[in-house]
Amino acid sequence: xxxxxxxxxxxxxxxxxxxxxxxxxxxxxxxxxxxxxxxxxxxxxxxxxxxxxxxxxxxxxxxxxxxxxxxxxxxxxxxxxxxxxxxxxxxxxxxxxxxxxxxxxxxxxxxxxxxxxxxxxxxxxxxxxxxxxxxxxxxxxxxxxxxxxxxxxxxxxxxxxxxxxxxxxxxxxxxxxxxxxxxxxxxxxxxxxxxxxxxxxxxxxxxxxxxxxxxxxxxxxxxxxxxxxxxxxxxxxxxxxxxxxxxxxxxxxxxxxxxxxxxxxxxxxxxxxxxxxxxxxxxxxxxxxxxxxxxxxxxxx
Amino acid sequence: xxxxxxxxxxxxxxxxxxxxxxxxxxxxxxxxxxxxxxxxxxxxxxxxxxxxxxxxxxxxxxxxxxxxxxxxxxxxxxxxxxxxxxxxxxxxxxxxxxxxxxxxxxxxxxxxxxxxxxxxxxxxxxx
Numbered sequence: 001x002x003x004x005x006x007x008x009x010x011x012x013x014x015x016x017x018x019x020x021x022x023x024x025x026x027x028x029x030x031x032x033x034x035x036x037x038x039x040x041x042x043x044x045x046x047x048x049x050x051x052x053x054x055x056x057x058x059x060x061x062x063x064x065x066x067x068x069x070x071x072x073x074x075x076x077x078x079x080x081x082x083x084x085x086x087x088x089x090x091x092x093x094x095x096x097x098x099x100x101x102x103x104x105x106x107x108x109x110x111x112x113x114x115x116x117x118x119x120x121x122x123x124x125x126x127x128x129x130x131x132x133x134x135x136x137x138x139x140x141x142x143x144x145x146x147x148x149x150x151x152x153x154x155x156x157x158x159x160x161x162x163x164x165x166x167x168x169x170x171x172x173x174x175x176x177x178x179x180x181x182x183x184x185x186x187x188x189x190x191x192x193x194x195x196x197x198x199x200x201x202x203x204x205x206x207x208x209x210x211x212x213x214x215x216x217x218x219x220x221x222x223x224x225x226x227x228x229x230x231x232x233x234x235x236x237x238x239x240x241x242x243x244x245x246x247x248x249x250x251x252x253x254x255x256x257x258x259x260x261x262x263x264x265x266x267x268x269x270x271x272x273x274x275x276x277x278x279x280x281x282x283x284x285x286x287x288x289x290x291x292x293x294x295x296x297x298x299x300x301x
Numbered sequence: 302x303x304x305x306x307x308x309x310x311x312x313x314x315x316x317x318x319x320x321x322x323x324x325x326x327x328x329x330x331x332x333x334x335x336x337x338x339x340x341x342x343x344x345x346x347x348x349x350x351x352x353x354x355x356x357x358x359x360x361x362x363x364x365x366x367x368x369x370x371x372x373x374x375x376x377x378x379x380x381x382x383x384x385x386x387x388x389x390x391x392x393x394x395x396x397x398x399x400x401x402x403x404x405x406x407x408x409x410x411x412x413x414x415x416x417x418x419x420x421x422x423x424x425x426x427x428x
Binding site: 147233 | 328329331332333335352353354355356358359362363366367382384385386387388389390392393396414
């Protein structure tokens with residue numbers, strides 16, 4: 001996660017876009033806002049290393065780590081209108097962000113060490129987005145104006161092994177396995193939105209995904225990537241369940257050992273996360289909570 | 302001092318006229334609009350009209366975080382996926398609406414974007 005910091009908010013438009021952050025002492029590092037929160041989402045400050053619950057409309061700071069629990073999601077809206085959705089059981093950080101609308105200069109870097117995610121390129125000021133990179137433990141994904149999803153870890157293995165192109169015999173590492181799926185826009189996209197693509201680099205290999213539904217699986221460092229292959233509807237549905245916005249159960253499910261305590265690590269902090277009260281790693285259950293997109297006790301207003 | 306004030310006023314005016322300053326483009330406004338169902342869907346429709354299809358998709362995703370059981374935004378979301386050439390994704394979204402009542406007018410929007418699509422059954426299939 002320790003990458004060169006390239007955050008810059010230059011030009012009047014950038015200032016205007018960031019006007020709401022003027023009261024924040026961390027103006028230079030703010031890259032976006034928490035746009036929607038569902039269930040348990042923790043932010044670990046890059047500078048303080050302290051964990052705190054995510055709050056709707058709170059600024060997203062460069063290199064802060066997002067940690068989500070089971071059946072939990074966070075949507076981050078970056079200043080260039082790129083949308084990054086973090087799914088269940090994830091660890092994610094925005095580690096590079098350049099946004100200078102005066103020069104139409106944009107660049108984004110995100111690291112995903114675990115969990116599911118969805119990336120949707122932004123179109124700030126009516127212009128297509130700049131280059132963006134999403135890194136997983138085994139793959140680097142170069143984004144060319146598109147929507148794609150991925151999952152890192154055990155869920156990637158679980159989904160991929162049911163795909164005909166992969167199967168159960170592939171040796172994978174649960175800390176590294178990455179499944180990446182392009183969603184669109186495809187070649188038959190309507191309106192003035194052009195087709196998008198992603199270039200996935202795994203070791204010395206580079207594979208381009210340029211049609212919706214194409215997937216690539218990288219099981220571990222040193223192994224060649226598998227694909228591209230068309231993901232099955234069952235596979236896509238399984239991936240979607242980690243990013244799901246329905247009220248149905250799913251979203252990754254609760255794993256043995258509990259994710260919630262791990263979210264806070266050894267920080268030993270007290271935090272009210274959605275409806276779950278966490279005290280020094282021990283938690284008392286409260287009734288299920290509403291997502292923070294609507295009015296919520298955790299909302300700033 | 303007066304010149305400085307004039308400069309600041311001028312800059313403020315430019316900022317207000319700047320596209321970035323519009324209610325539709327400011328991150329806080331985009332988030333606030335999606336805290337209510339109607340204003341969120343209205344924002345998505347404005348983004349669609351402005352050809353910002355991925356922006357509209359992000360807006361509807363936020364709406365669906367808060368209102369996962371409401372049918373019209375999910376239909377609009379599925380329509381957008383079709384317009385972005387993600388028919389497989391659209392079919393999965395529509396599959397989530399099995400057992401829900403869908404207004405003919407709302408369904409017409411889906412078929413306009415997607416062409417012929419299997420309409421989700423009114424009764425949820427038995428598992």
